[in-house]
Amino acid sequence: MLAEIITIGDEILIGQIVDTNSAWIAKQLNDIGVRVKQITSVSDDRLHILEALQTACKRAQIVLITGGLGPTKDDITKKTLAEYFRVDMRQDALTLELVEDIFRKSNRPMLDVNTRQADVPSNCTVLPNKNGTAPGMWFDDLENIYISLPGVPFEMMILVEEEVLPRLKSHYSLPIIVHHTVLTAGIGESYLADKISGVEDSLPSHIKLAYLPKLGQVRLRFSAYGTDKQLLDSEIDHYIDQITHLIGEYIVTSEDKPIEKVILEFMEARSLSLSVAESCTGGYLSQLITRHPGCSKVFLGGAISYSNHLKIKMLEVSEATIAQYGAVSQQTVREMSSGAQRIYGSDYSIAISGIAGPDGGTPTKPVGLVWISVSGKYHTLATEFKFGRRREQNIERAAVSALIMLLKLLREEQSTS
Numbered sequence: 001m002l003a004e005i006i007t008i009g010d011e012i013l014i015g016q017i018v019d020t021n022s023a024w025i026a027k028q029l030n031d032i033g034v035r036v037k038q039i040t041s042v043s044d045d046r047l048h049i050l051e052a053l054q055t056a057c058k059r060a061q062i063v064l065i066t067g068g069l070g071p072t073k074d075d076i077t078k079k080t081l082a083e084y085f086r087v088d089m090r091q092d093a094l095t096l097e098l099v100e101d102i103f104r105k106s107n108r109p110m111l112d113v114n115t116r117q118a119d120v121p122s123n124c125t126v127l128p129n130k131n132g133t134a135p136g137m138w139f140d141d142l143e144n145i146y147i148s149l150p151g152v153p154f155e156m157m158i159l160v161e162e163e164v165l166p167r168l169k170s171h172y173s174l175p176i177i178v179h180h181t182v183l184t185a186g187i188g189e190s191y192l193a194d195k196i197s198g199v200e201d202s203l204p205s206h207i208k209l210a211y212l213p214k215l216g217q218v219r220l221r222f223s224a225y226g227t228d229k230q231l232l233d234s235e236i237d238h239y240i241d242q243i244t245h246l247i248g249e250y251i252v253t254s255e256d257k258p259i260e261k262v263i264l265e266f267m268e269a270r271s272l273s274l275s276v277a278e279s280c281t282g283g284y285l286s287q288l289i290t291r292h293p294g295c296s297k298v299f300l301g302g303a304i305s306y307s308n309h310l311k312i313k314m315l316e317v318s319e320a321t322i323a324q325y326g327a328v329s330q331q332t333v334r335e336m337s338s339g340a341q342r343i344y345g346s347d348y349s350i351a352i353s354g355i356a357g358p359d360g361g362t363p364t365k366p367v368g369l370v371w372i373s374v375s376g377k378y379h380t381l382a383t384e385f386k387f388g389r390r391r392e393q394n395i396e397r398a399a400v401s402a403l404i405m406l407l408k409l410l411r412e413e414q415s416t417s
Contacts, residue, residue: 001172002037003029004060006052008067008077009151012041021066021156028160033174034062044068049080057144062168067151069134071113077148078137082121085139090122095135102133124148127163131155136163145171175225178232181256182220182240184247185404189213192220192247199242207235215393216400217252217259252407259403260288266410267298267348274406275346276302277315277336279327280354280370285399300346305336315339315351328353328365330373330382337373338380348410349375350402354385356394370398374405376413381405 005022012019019041026036037060042048049068056063068077082089096118103110117133120126127136127147132155139146147164149156168174184192189211193200200209206226212219222239224232240254253262267274278285283304289295303314308327311317317335325331336351354370361367368387373380385401387394 001034001062001174002060003034003062003064004037004056005039006049006056006063006065007039007041007151008044008049008065009041010043010074012067013043021151021153024153024157025064025066025160028165029062029064029168030177030179032165032169033177034168034172035177044074044076046076046080046083049077050084053081053084053146057146061144061172063144063146064164065146065148066156069148069150071117071133078120081124081137081139081146081148085121085123085141087122089119091118092120092126092135093118094128095120095126098128098130098135099133127159129155129159131158138163138167176227176229176232178224178226178229178236179256180222180233180236180240180254182222182243182254183217183252183257183259183262184220184250185217185252185259185400185407187218187247187250189218192218192250195247196220196243199239199246203239204235207232207239215397216404219256258288259400259407261292263403263407263410264289264292264295264298266407266414268294270414272298272348272410273300273346274298275300275340275344275349277340277349277351278302278304279306279311279336279352280356281352281395281399281402282306284395285350285352285402288399288403300344302340302344302349311336314343316343326365328355328369328371330371330384333371333373334375334380334382337375337382341375347377348406350406351375352398352402354394354398356398357389357391368394370394370401372398372402372405374402374409376409378413379409381409 005025007019007022011017022039029036040052042052068075099114099117120137124137124139127138129135132150132152134150136159137148149159203209207224210221212221222236224236226232244251252259276285289299305311305314308322312319315336316339317332321331321335333351333353337349341349351373355361355365355367357367367389370385373382387397
């Protein structure tokens with residue numbers, strides 16, 4: 001079963017907002033066995049919308065539309081859908097009641113433009129929106145189902161969960177789609193593909209493997225299609241076991257979770273604590289860690305010490321070390337991680353110092369040069385990295401590289417303790 005998602009709104013096309021709706025909808029559809037064939041964004045233009053609808057129905061049985069359902073003149077989705085189906089508009093009594101209730105509770109006057117929110121194409125089944133004034137609409141048109149939803153994310157999400165998914169599951173006999181993800185780190189995509197090429201070549205036609213690279217990491221996503229979930233899970237596990245045998249040292253986890261979450265769970269299970277000393281990453285590493293609920297069971301905090309003065313005051317880095325070797329050096333970063341571990345009383349610590357760019361480099365220490373140190377219970381390790389000239393990527397790659405180093409040290413030390 002195939003679906004196409006159409007998002008409507010000039011604000012998407014000019015980059016004013018990011019289309020997060022499509023990603024969320026695609027995941028919900030996939031979870032019930034519906035594959036998204038294409039995602040299309042169109043402007044608030046009648047002809048553009050009509051063209052998108054006419055082509056989408058040729059690619060997919062389910063056409064799901066978001067946006068363009070507001071009360072203002074630029075929201076033309078309802079009228080365009082009525083034109084597409086060659087029907088008139090009608091006033092939906094339940095929608096009008098819900099809209100009136102919203103304005104009554106907020107003690108605001110209801111204008112004619114708000115009343116018109118209850119006008120819908122006469123051939124649609126209304127999906128009541130209890131959290132806004134724009135109703136969802138379901139159109140059953142011979143071989144295709146068309147679903148129109150508000151663009152406001154929380155309104156759209158509730159309608160999908162409470163109305164759309166149950167209707168799709170009762171309307172179609174849907175297959176089962178199973179995804180398993182393996183996260184690898186410290187190995188390039190091409191080298192990884194070469195190492196596991198034998199396993200990939202042996203996959204049956206109903207199991208697909210996708211490579212999803214991102215800054216020092218590659219996710220391997222297995223997708224299996226069939227009718228027996230237990231059998232599909234078992235088949236994928238078999239191939240994951242083969243891959244683990246080949247590249248076990250690079251595998252972070254066989255679950256779909258980020259590396260910092262894996263580290264937090266590993267350390268929490270062993271009652272270990274972590275602190276950080278960040279310079280060029282400016283708190284980005286801490287943000288990755290603290291976005292996860294429960295991180296305080298492991299993460300104590302740390303220092304963002306951009307200046308040499310604060311490296312000395314907050315982390316007890318030696319003035320002589322900085323004077324002789326500079327802030328971006330093996331010697332300084334080792335003292336930063338050791339200082340954080342000692343001062344904050346953590347079992348493990350990470351320190352990062354580098355030149356993020358786009359300026360500030362020298363012939364001997366160019367932009368993209370980053371030193372990372374990790375201190376553990378028995379060892380302090382420091383590694384030099386040479387990234388590129390893009391500031392944001394350097395910051396992200398430094399943080400991820402630090403996490404990879406920490407996970408490796410954790411596993412080595414904990415396996416021998």
